[in-house]
Amino acid sequence: MSLDPKQTHVLHEWKHGKPLIACSFDPTGRYLFTSSEDYTLQRWNLEDGSKVAWEAHDSWIRDIAFLPGGETVITAGCDDRIIFWPVTGDKPQPRAEVVAHKGWIRSVDVSSDGKLIATGGNDHLVKLWDPNGKRVRELAGHKGHVYSVFFHPDGNTLLSGDLKGVVHQWETKTGKLMRTFEAKELFSYNTGQKVDYGGVRDIALSPDGKTLAFTGLHKATNPLGAVNEPLVLLFDWAKGESIRKQPADGVKGIGWQVEFLSDGSEVCVSGGGGGGYLIFFKPAEEKPFHKLKLKDTARDMSLHPDGLQVATAHWDGYVRISRMEQKAAR
Amino acid sequence: MKCDYSCQSDDHLIARRQFLGGLAGSFVVGGLGALTNPVAAAQLKKNGMRVLVVYMSGGLSQLESWDPKPKTDTGGPFRAIQTVVPGTQICELLPKTATHMDKLSLIRSINTKNNDHGKGRYQMTYGRNQMPGTEHPHLGAVCAKALERSDNPLPGHIKVPGGSRGSDAAYLGPKYASVGMTGKPPANSERAKNLTESADALRNSFRRKVNDRFSLQRRTAETDVYTQSYEQALQLMEKRDVFDIEKEPASEHEKYGKFDLGKHCLMARRLLENDIPFVQVSHSNYDTHNENFNFHLEQLGEFDQAFSTLVNDLHERGMLETTLVVVMSEFGRTPKINARFGRDHWGSAWSVCLGGANVQPGAIIGKTNENGTKVIEREVDHGHLFHTYLSAVGLESSEAFNIGGREQPMADPSRAPISELIT
Numbered sequence: 069m070s071l072d073p074k075q076t077h078v079l080h081e082w083k084h085g086k087p088l089i090a091c092s093f094d095p096t097g098r099y100l101f102t103s104s105e106d107y108t109l110q111r112w113n114l115e116d117g118s119k120v121a122w123e124a125h126d127s128w129i130r131d132i133a134f135l136p137g138g139e140t141v142i143t144a145g146c147d148d149r150i151i152f153w154p155v156t157g158d159k160p161q162p163r164a165e166v167v168a169h170k171g172w173i174r175s176v177d178v179s180s181d182g183k184l185i186a187t188g189g190n191d192h193l194v195k196l197w198d199p200n201g202k203r204v205r206e207l208a209g210h211k212g213h214v215y216s217v218f219f220h221p222d223g224n225t226l227l228s229g230d231l232k233g234v235v236h237q238w239e240t241k242t243g244k245l246m247r248t249f250e251a252k253e254l255f256s257y258n259t260g261q262k263v264d265y266g267g268v269r270d271i272a273l274s275p276d277g278k279t280l281a282f283t284g285l286h287k288a289t290n291p292l293g294a295v296n297e298p299l300v301l302l303f304d305w306a307k308g309e310s311i312r313k314q315p316a317d318g319v320k321g322i323g324w325q326v327e328f329l330s331d332g333s334e335v336c337v338s339g340g341g342g343g344g345y346l347i348f349f350k351p352a353e354e355k356p357f358h359k360l361k362l363k364d365t366a367r368d369m370s371l372h373p374d375g376l377q378v379a380t381a382h383w384d385g386y387v388r389i390s391r392m393e394q395k396a397a398r
Numbered sequence: 399m400k401c402d403y404s405c406q407s408d409d410h411l412i413a414r415r416q417f418l419g420g421l422a423g424s425f426v427v428g429g430l431g432a433l434t435n436p437v438a439a440a441q442l443k444k445n446g447m448r449v450l451v452v453y454m455s456g457g458l459s460q461l462e463s464w465d466p467k468p469k470t471d472t473g474g475p476f477r478a479i480q481t482v483v484p485g486t487q488i489c490e491l492l493p494k495t496a497t498h499m500d501k502l503s504l505i506r507s508i509n510t511k512n513n514d515h516g517k518g519r520y521q522m523t524y525g526r527n528q529m530p531g532t533e534h535p536h537l538g539a540v541c542a543k544a545l546e547r548s549d550n551p552l553p554g555h556i557k558v559p560g561g562s563r564g565s566d567a568a569y570l571g572p573k574y575a576s577v578g579m580t581g582k583p584p585a586n587s588e589r590a591k592n593l594t595e596s597a598d599a600l601r602n603s604f605r606r607k608v609n610d611r612f613s614l615q616r617r618t619a620e621t622d623v624y625t626q627s628y629e630q631a632l633q634l635m636e637k638r639d640v641f642d643i644e645k646e647p648a649s650e651h652e653k654y655g656k657f658d659l660g661k662h663c664l665m666a667r668r669l670l671e672n673d674i675p676f677v678q679v680s681h682s683n684y685d686t687h688n689e690n691f692n693f694h695l696e697q698l699g700e701f702d703q704a705f706s707t708l709v710n711d712l713h714e715r716g717m718l719e720t721t722l723v724v725v726m727s728e729f730g731r732t733p734k735i736n737a738r739f740g741r742d743h744w745g746s747a748w749s750v751c752l753g754g755a756n757v758q759p760g761a762i763i764g765k766t767n768e769n770g771t772k773v774i775e776r777e778v779d780h781g782h783l784f785h786t787y788l789s790a791v792g793l794e795s796s797e798a799f800n801i802g803g804r805e806q807p808m809a810d811p812s813r814a815p816i817s818e819l820i821t
Contacts, residue, residue: 146475261683263540263693294688294738340418340738383737
């Protein structure tokens with residue numbers, strides 16, 4: 069069997085019991101990590117669905133990343149800290165703990181060679197760290213909360229997106245700001261409610277390295293009431309120009325995560341007023357070619373290293389694992 | 399109830415200056431003995447008192463402000479921080495306010511039994527439940543009348559931001575209704591350039607003569623308001639700079655913040671310094687059914703800077719002793735966090751912050767349970783709060799206005815002040 073997004077189906081529903089926030093597969097594909105509103109981090113064994121949970125931060129965990137090899141998991145908290153944990157063990161203890169930002173850390177990513185860790189926070193800063201938690205560099209330039217960080221696989225490029233819909237491209241060796249992508253459709257200021265809303269919630273790069281995807285929301289007619297729709301924006305990597313806007317065809321909610329699949333298509337997870345959806349796009353088309361309604365609103369998504377499974381974290385306390393291929397015959 | 403002067407009662411024939419100067423007129427104290435010395439003492443006590451309401455429109459989350467419950471199932475991502483008052487913690491979104499909690503107090507046990515915006519606004523600013531067919535004056539109108547200055551021509555009830563005159567004074571009459579301001583002098587408050595000062599004076603003199611003749615036979619509340627509006631407009635023209643925050647140096651703008659709430663709090667300070675009895679500043683918007691935490695982060699960042707600066711300024715200028723400061727909403731927000739990281743309407747267990755005037759500083763009244771889902775100690779509602787505000791500025795909240803010979807209780811007679819909070 070092979071990747072077939074139109075055949076996507078939920079294979080597992082594993083219950084934590086408290087609303088989930090973030091999820092991430094470890095790079096070896098053995099485990100799925102999730103975080104919850106109950107301040108715990110959960111490790112799920114993909115073989116049998118068994119769970120180990122432990123209290124991890126003084127606040128919620130917004131993002132989860134791994135060092136290459138899958139031995140260390142890094143959690144980014146709303147308590148200013150990143151914490152390095154061993155992936156295995158019944159009662160994992162922190163390997164290192166760093167007060168990394170002033171305020172929430174919304175995003176963490178690890179470079180493909182494992183030498184750099186990037187964090188983005190509410191202090192409008194992006195910071196680079198070595199694998200031991202020692203600060204390497206601070207990247208200043210955002211004028212809003214930093215919502216997402218993403219390492220380009222070339223090893224010397226970092227992208228960071230903020231609340232205002234600005235995506236900066238940094239040279240990691242020097243900290244130099246190389247260029248800026250304007251994803252302004254992902255931000256709005258509501259004059260009636262007097263609130264900023266939106267943000268670049270996630271960044272992805274196509275397998276051929278030619279296309280960037282940013283996701284978030286648009287059509288925010290009532291931000292406080294969750295009246296908005298998910299949106300994916302595609303940019304040409306080489307030219308830095310906008311290629312296409314991909315609205316979600318009437319679905320209400322926020323695009324929380326976007327990933328490119330091995331066939332070049334994209335999957336975006338949305339959650340919010342319209343419930344949870346996996347929404348599939350082809351880069352050459354504006355409209356989604358497939359949508360899968362999930363049982364509950366989703367808040368995060370992770371693509372398994374096998375490229376065939378996605379995990380979604382849900383408010384109803386379940387993590388759901390969906391396979392993007394035809395159901396196996398019984 | 400409409401203000402009607404057709405009764406030609408003495409109450410309404412007493413001039414404003416006489417009313418306050420002689421302590422006669424529209425207060426009934428215990429029904430009898432309206433001109434006794436204790437009353438004079440009470441009146442003296444309230445002299446110079448002012449009220450500032452900071453209205454957090456939409457419903458401020460008590461959990462992200464005055465009653466945090468970190469690391470519980472309702473706690474959310476924010477932590478609690480220690481304030482300057484030992485043992486008192488508030489949400490980490492208010493670090494600057496935390497340094498002034500020795501001047502402020504918290505009421506953490508409010509149950510207004512209401513989750514509707516309009517009803518909640520009415521409860522909190524009128525002190526009663528809204529009932530069809532009955533009208534009561536807004537807190538601002540009550541204060542504008544009861545704390546009226548004999549020597550101040552400026553309106554006594556100002557809302558910032560705001561536009562036209564409100565209709566919120568009920569039986570007290572439109573004179574005490576709110577006037578909206580934005581931080582700029584009122585529109586058209588400058589004498590027209592082609593009109594000389596002497597010509598303007600002649601015009602007004604003629605108007606007064608005609609008005610006086612008319613009112614001898616046909617005086618009504620409406621004609622009074624008409625006359626007062628003209629006189630007030632003239633006086634406003636003379637004091638128009640009071641409303642112009644551009645008269646403040648750049649350093650003050652920086653201190654308060656260059657966003658709307660910063661400007662409005664700076665405006666409020668100018669108004670209070672000019673002895674306006676009641677000022678309400680509104681901050682929008684806290685109705686966070688979606689992304690409650692992101693929006694509180696943004697809104698309370700502004701509030702913390704502007705509010706803490708204002709409290710500090712009032713304190714340093716010696717005004718806090720005579721200024722009641724209240725931070726209120728129409729209700730709080732649900733302890734339960736919904737699917738969109740939002741919190742919904744919640745009137746069952748929420749908080750108000752207040753201080754200054756005769757409020758005991760640094761106090762905490764009442765308590766909610768471990769995760770903030772219910773009040774477990776000293777439950778109060780909007781009626782108790784309304785009494786408490788009036789008591790805090792030296793008024794006997796159980797007294798009544800005498801309107802056309804009919805007593806109108808200032809506050810809900812079925813409630814009483816939170817006496818342990820008043821010094």
